[in-house]
Amino acid sequence: MSTSQASPDKYTQVREDIAKAFPNEEYDDGSFAPVVLRLAWHASGTYDGQHKNGGSDGATMRHQAEASDPANAGLDHARNFLDPIKAKHTWISHADLWTLAGCVAVEHMGGPHIDWTGGRRDKANEADCPPQGRLPDAALGKDHVLDVFVSRMGFSVQETVALIGAHTVGRCHVDRSGFDGPWTYNPTRFSNQFYKLLLNVTWVEKKWDGPKQFVDEDEGEIMMLPTDMALLEEPFRQYVEIYAKDQQKFFDDFASAFLTLIELGMTKRGKL
Numbered sequence: 639m640s641t642s643q644a645s646p647d648k649y650t651q652v653r654e655d656i657a658k659a660f661p662n663e664e665y666d667d668g669s670f671a672p673v674v675l676r677l678a679w680h681a682s683g684t685y686d687g688q689h690k691n692g693g694s695d696g697a698t699m700r701h702q703a704e705a706s707d708p709a710n711a712g713l714d715h716a717r718n719f720l721d722p723i724k725a726k727h728t729w730i731s732h733a734d735l736w737t738l739a740g741c742v743a744v745e746h747m748g749g750p751h752i753d754w755t756g757g758r759r760d761k762a763n764e765a766d767c768p769p770q771g772r773l774p775d776a777a778l779g780k781d782h783v784l785d786v787f788v789s790r791m792g793f794s795v796q797e798t799v800a801l802i803g804a805h806t807v808g809r810c811h812v813d814r815s816g817f818d819g820p821w822t823y824n825p826t827r828f829s830n831q832f833y834k835l836l837l838n839v840t841w842v843e844k845k846w847d848g849p850k851q852f853v854d855e856d857e858g859e860i861m862m863l864p865t866d867m868a869l870l871e872e873p874f875r876q877y878v879e880i881y882a883k884d885q886q887k888f889f890d891d892f893a894s895a896f897l898t899l900i901e902l903g904m905t906k907r908g909k910l
C-alpha cells in the first residue's frame with residue numbers, strides 16, 4: 639500500500655494524537671482547539687468558485703505569500719502546534735492534516751462529528767497561493783458576508799449562518815486581528831451559545847481606542863464583531879433564531895456546511 643493511501647486506522651491514530659495535544663493551560667483559554675479550527679477555515683475559505691482556485695487543497699498557507707495575509711495573523715500558533723503530529727505521521731499531507739485537525743477540534747470541544755475524508759495534496763510553489771484579501775473583513779457588514787460566502791464560495795444563507803456559529807469558541811486577540819475578547823463565557827465548548835447570546839444580550843459599542851466591536855452592556859466581558867452583528871439582519875436572522883432554539887439542528891447543519899467548506903476545490907470529488 640502506498641504511504642499516501644493511509645488506512646482508516648492510521649487516521650484514527652492521527653486523530654487521537656491531535657486530541658491529546660489540545661489541552662494546554664498556558665495557551666489562551668486552556669486549549670489549542672479553537673485556533674486549529676480557525677486554521678482549517680482559513681486554509682479553505684480562500685476558495686473562489688469563479689476562478690476555481692484557493693481552498694484547502696495544497697496547504698498553500700505554508701508559503702509566505704499566504705501566511706503573511708493580515709487575516710492569517712496568529713495562525714502560526716496552529717500550524718506550529720500541528721508540526722509534531724506531521725513529524726510523527728509523515729505520510730499525511732499538511733492539507734489533510736489541517737482540515738482533519740479542524741474536525742477533531744470541533745468534536746473535541748463537544749460539537750458534531752464531521753465526515754472528513756482525505757485526499758488533499760500539498761502544493762510546493764509560492765505561485766499556487768491564492769491572492770491575499772479573500773478572507774472576510776470583520777469590520778464590514780451584511781453585503782460583504784453575502785459576497786464572500788454566497789457569491790464567492792457558493793454557500794446558502796443558512797449554511798453561512800451555521801458556519802459563522804463557530805464563533806461560539808475561541809477569542810479575538812488584539813495583537814492578531816486588533817479585536818479583543820471571546821464571544822461566549824465558555825470559549826472551549828462547542829454549542830449554540832453564540833446565537834443565544836447574539837439574540838439575547840444587549841450589545842453596545844466598546845469604548846476604546848481599537849476597531850469598532852460590540853460588548854455586552856453589563857460587564858463588557860464578551861464580544862461580537864460587526865460581521866457577527868450583521869447576522870441579526872435578514873436574510874440571516876431567521877436562521878440565528880432557529881439555531882438559538884435548536885442546538886441539534888445547528889450541529890447537523892454545521893457538520894454538513896463545514897464538510898463542504900473543507901472540500902471546496904478538492905479535485906478528487908470533482909468540485910473543481
Ligand code: HEM
Nearest residue numbers: 672673676679774775776801804808809810811814815865
Ligand atoms: C464573516 C465571517 C468571519 C469573520 C469576519 C471572522 C473573523 C474573525 C476574527 C477577526 C477572529 C479573531 C482572530 C484573532 O484575533 O485571533 C476570528 C476568530 C475565530 N474564527 Fe472567525 N470569522 C468569520 C467566520 C468564521 C468561520 C466560518 C469559522 C469556522 C467555521 C470561524 C472560526 C473562528 C474561530 C474558531 C476563531 C477563534 C480563533 C482563536 O481562538 O484563536 N470564523 N474570526
